[in-house]
Amino acid sequence: MTAAPTALPSPLDETRRALLARLVDGLDAPSLWWLSGYAAGLAQGHGAPQLAVLPGGAAPATAAQSGARLTVLYGTQTGNARREAEKLAQAAEAAGLAVRLVRADAYPARELAGERLLYIVISTQGEGDPPDDAAGFAEFLFGRRAPKLPELKYAVLGLGDSSYADFCGIARRIDARLAELGAQRVAEAALADLDIDTVAAPWREQVLARAGELLQRAPAPAVPPATVTPLRPAAARSRERPLPAELLAPQRIPGRAFRGTGFRRYAGPDKDVRHLELSLEGSGLAYAPGDALGIVHRNPAPLVEAVLQAARLDGNTPVTLGGETLPLHEWLAARRELTRLSRPFLAAHAERSGAQALRRLLDPTQPAGRAALLADHQLVDLLRRWPADWDPTAFVEALRPAAPRLYSIASSRKHVGEEAHLAVDVVRYHAHGHDHTGAASAFLAALEEGARVPVYLEPNERFRVPADGSVDMIMVGPGTGVAPFRGFLQERAETGASGRNWLFFGARHFETGFLYQAEWQDALRRGLLHRLDLAFSRDQPGRVHVQDRMREHGRELWSWLEGGAHLYVCGSVAMGRDVHAALLEIVAAHTGGDAEAAAEHLAALQAAGRYSRDVY
Structure with a gap:
């Protein structure tokens, strides 16, 4: 419980002091x-x-x-x-x-x-x-x-x-x-x-x-x-000054026994998820479950080489920008965004390539075609599809600066000490006749034990375990969206929280996508996890997702919410949208209200801090 200030004598009587203490508890x-x-x-x-x-x-x-x-x-x-x-x-x-x-x-x-x-x-x-x-x-x-x-x-x-x-x-x-x-x-x-x-x-x-x-x-x-309290003290570590954290234990999951629990080894070809344990020893980085870790990555060498070939440029060419001179390949490896296109670059490339089809996509009346291109093409795809003559300096100037990637922390400091754990889905796919990789995920996947990873802390104050340990939690986290909930359960176990915990998890396949399976099963046995509902979308003829499981158990889910439970959703924006739609249906069905009333109810839960989302 948050203590009341004691620097000045309180003008409140005992009853009002008690009410005030209840009001501020957990804020x-x-x-x-x-x-x-x-x-x-x-x-x-x-x-x-x-x-x-x-x-x-x-x-x-x-x-x-x-x-x-x-x-x-x-x-x-x-x-x-x-x-x-x-x-x-x-x-x-x-x-x-x-x-x-x-x-x-x-x-x-x-x-x-x-x-x-x-x-x-x-x-x-x-x-x-x-x-x-x-x-x-x-x-x-x-x-x-x-x-x-x-x-x-x-x-x-x-x-x-x-x-x-x-x-x-x-x-x-x-x-x-x-x-x-x-x-x-x-x-x-x-x-x-x-x-x-x-x-x-x-x-x-x-x-x-x-x-x-x-x-x-x-x-x-x-x-x-x-x-006088400063607005926010300057962080000792930041995206501009990251911590070189030591990689302690890179592992593929599924396929690993966590902390003494039994689990058969299996890893299929359609998913490559890595469990990474990073040392924060002596750094002063103090995270809470729900926070994210920023990764300052280098673009993988094969990706840099593919971009150079598609642009028909020599990576050894020196390029000077802002008074700094680096070889072109170093600008591309460490300083520029290579997997995400931007409209300004599209416009510049359309001008240089003279491609009429690309110019038409930039027309304000073609938002759907432009959105599809931006979502479906990496930089290298654009360069291959519409070749253009770029000089090295102009090319670097036209590209966006590299942006760090954020990964939800999958651990509690109370449980793991001065470490932070991540669950990283390594992006690999085939498109436009070529293999593709994600930038940060491929960077992390290539690292070996003992490597140093530049990291910084990104707090997420709206995504926190309830301060009151007696409050129930409902967690919806398909795929690597389950990562923060691993930290949530570790935190609840270490603090002796009495509230119930309900997890909805989904993946494509049981055998290759059930992340941290042994830990969830162990939590069920120990009574730390009270309900676990699973949706493996490709293991039966009809697709089944977490939002479908939520609808199936709508009455009980509504009962938990009515009893004061906090609801958390973590994963992709599209998943978050589908889950929200399912929640609207559940609320409307069990209140006798319409869609507008259900939306108001969910908005009230969000405003009260009882419906929190971490979608990306």
């Missing part, structure tokens, strides 16, 4: 900051003494304060938008501006009407959708309850991936919606691709300058500097 930091700001706002009309609001907290929501303050609101799925929002808020604070940093799901929607300067940093999930933590804010903003905002000035930074057809779709729609409600832009919406800083840095400089013109400088804090 995360953003929720506590929001609660403190809400309470301070209520106190404004009662002559309460002025309280110092620490940076990053939710300041009292009065119109006067809103008018003299910048609010930085962010929605994030993988952490990039949070980092950019933090940079912006820290820069504003350093410039002497009053600033509030708040995650979208902790933002009280009623405050929007009182805002005067609002900067939004938001990532795109899937095809133009908001990240899970911004779904409620987006629903409010686009709904009928959204207020007119004639006094609001705003700016939007969108983060996305131009290999998706609806690039930064939610950011563009929020920007247009705020203007529709009467708000005034202080800058045009900035849309950043994977090379975020090239767009975010100039946008940040521009909007900070405008904030300085619009706001008065904040007075010096009334509390000693030592008591």
Whole structure:
């Protein structure tokens, strides 16, 4: 239980103190900051003494304060938008501006009407959708309850991936919606691709300058500097400064006995999943189950060579960019994205190749064809299909910077100590007449025990084991989406949690896809896992997926949810969409409501932190 503050005498009687303790029990930091700001706002009309609001907290929501303050609101799925929002808020604070940093799901929607300067940093999930933590804010903003905002000035930074057809779709729609409600832009919406800083840095400089013109400088804090909490302490390790973690135990799964449990060895040809154990000893990286590990990979040598051949370029050619000179093959191996296409590169390649078919796909009226190309072709496929003359420097400039890959951590520190475990699906497939590999997964698969892997921690505060160990959990994780739930169960075992645990797992085949089978069976025997429902889609004539199993057990699933269970979903965006559709059916069937009422019910579960998704 979270302890109540004791620095000042409490004016509350014993009953109210107990109620307060129950209210704050299990709340995360953003929720506590929001609660403190809400309470301070209520106190404004009662002559309460002025309280110092620490940076990053939710300041009292009065119109006067809103008018003299910048609010930085962010929605994030993988952490990039949070980092950019933090940079912006820290820069504003350093410039002497009053600033509030708040995650979208902790933002009280009623405050929007009182805002005067609002900067939004938001990532795109899937095809133009908001990240899970911004779904409620987006629903409010686009709904009928959204207020007119004639006094609001705003700016939007969108983060996305131009290999998706609806690039930064939610950011563009929020920007247009705020203007529709009467708000005034202080800058045009900035849309950043994977090379975020090239767009975010100039946008940040521009909007900070405008904030300085619009706001008065904040007075010096009334509390000693030592008591002021920074917005977010700079991480000792980051994607720019990763930890070289030692690879302790690379293994294929299925085919391995984990920690003394019996399991027959079998590995089929259609799946290659690796269980990797990495040492974090002495690093200070303290993760919680639900967090992800970022991998700073090198593109595999065969992939680099294939791209060089298709582009008809010499990998030994020196290329100078930004004052740095490297051989072309090194730029491609370590600095550039080779498996994900982007629309800017498509446009540049269409111009050089002169291919009319490619130019037609870039037409705004051809979104479906362009989306299919982006989803189906790697860079090497494009170069082979439509040859073009590239010079080495222009080629490197046109390609996107390499982006790290995030993998859900499949362990609990309480169980494994200073280690982090991963379950990595090695991407291999045949298309367009050639074999293909994934970049990061092939990089990891090629490493041997003792190798060093550059890693950093990516927290996921919305995907956490319930703080109350008596709460039940429902976990839906097909394929490697089951990885975080291995950590969840380890955590629950180590803390002695009494709540029930129910896992839905799916794969193509029982024999080759039942990841961590021995561990789940052992958990069932020990009473740690109370239910295990399986869906092996290709082991019978008709396809069966996890969402089908959920429908089959809809009545009991609904009973668990009604009893307070937390529901977690991890896996692909498409799977997450199918599971959500199944949940809508289940809720509607057992409440007698319609689709709209079911959607509202699930939205309420998300807002309460009882329905969490980690989809990618």
